[in-house]
Amino acid sequence: MKLFYSPNSCALAIHIILEEIGKPYELDLVNLREGAQYKQPYATLNPKAKVPALLRDDGTLLTELPAIAWYLARTNPAAGLLPESIEGEARLLELVDYMVATVHMRGFTRIFRTAAFTPTTADEPAVQQTGKDIVKDGLKLLSQSLGAKAYLLGDYSIADAVLFYLEYWAVTRVQLHVPENIAGHLARMHARPAVQRALAAEGLAAEGLA
Numbered sequence: 001m002k003l004f005y006s007p008n009s010c011a012l013a014i015h016i017i018l019e020e021i022g023k024p025y026e027l028d029l030v031n032l033r034e035g036a037q038y039k040q041p042y043a044t045l046n047p048k049a050k051v052p053a054l055l056r057d058d059g060t061l062l063t064e065l066p067a068i069a070w071y072l073a074r075t076n077p078a079a080g081l082l083p084e085s086i087e088g089e090a091r092l093l094e095l096v097d098y099m100v101a102t103v104h105m106r107g108f109t110r111i112f113r114t115a116a117f118t119p120t121t122a123d124e125p126a127v128q129q130t131g132k133d134i135v136k137d138g139l140k141l142l143s144q145s146l147g148a149k150a151y152l153l154g155d156y157s158i159a160d161a162v163l164f165y166l167e168y169w170a171v172t173r174v175q176l177h178v179p180e181n182i183a184g185h186l187a188r189m190h191a192r193p194a195v196q197r198a199l200a201a202e203g204l205a206a207e208g209l210a
């Protein structure tokens with residue numbers, strides 16, 4: 001298996017999940033800053049021009065973070081990365097979709113790719129502010145979901161790897177104040193060896209702790 005990633009992108013969630021599973025895999029760097037997602041050979045392999053993407057041993061490519069995370073968890077049940085009940089799995093998918101489709105795509109993307117949301121430079125501060133508001137509202141809702149639990153679903157799951165990149169970005173890239181239990185979750189994630197290995201491999205170790 002091979003993960004196509006770019007350092008400090010949302011592919012970090014999949015990188016962590018692969019480390020949690022502990023089976024051999026390869027990493028292939030698609031440097032987003034250099035526009036490698038639009039260049040060959042990646043452009044042909046993944047016409048969506050996004051990371052993460054997972055090249056599986058049968059030669060097929062799987063895209064979209066929630067699908068990759070779920071596939072890895074389902075095909076590696078011994079890692080215990082999914083709740084056992086259907087209700088638990090439905091709640092997990094509900095959270096993952098909200099984190100990726102709303103908090104990341106509608107929130108962080110406005111902050112990081114501001115010009116893509118308006119043709120008018122003068123409007124960019126307002127777009128950024130909207131992005132920050134979406135992220136803050138999202139983290140507030142996620143804080144309520146987390147409550148006093150150690151992890152989003154109680155036991156550790158793929159949803160926590162997804163929450164990690166959001167809270168990590170909030171703290172290190174946007175310097176947002178995050179709710180106390182989200183800061184606690186971030187610290188708990190930093191203590192996991194799989195997270196430490198993924199961060200170190202991406203050159204990100206030791207960032208993001210309050």
Ligand SMILES: N[C@@H](CCC(=O)N[C@@H](CS)C(=O)NCC(=O)O)C(=O)O
Pocket residue numbers: 009010011032037049050051052063064065066100
């Ligand atoms: N919906 C996709 C979105 C992935 C995504 O937006 N990835 C970003 C990195 S965090 C990317 O590849 N951006 C490159 C670009 O937009 O040019 C997923 O869930 O995997």
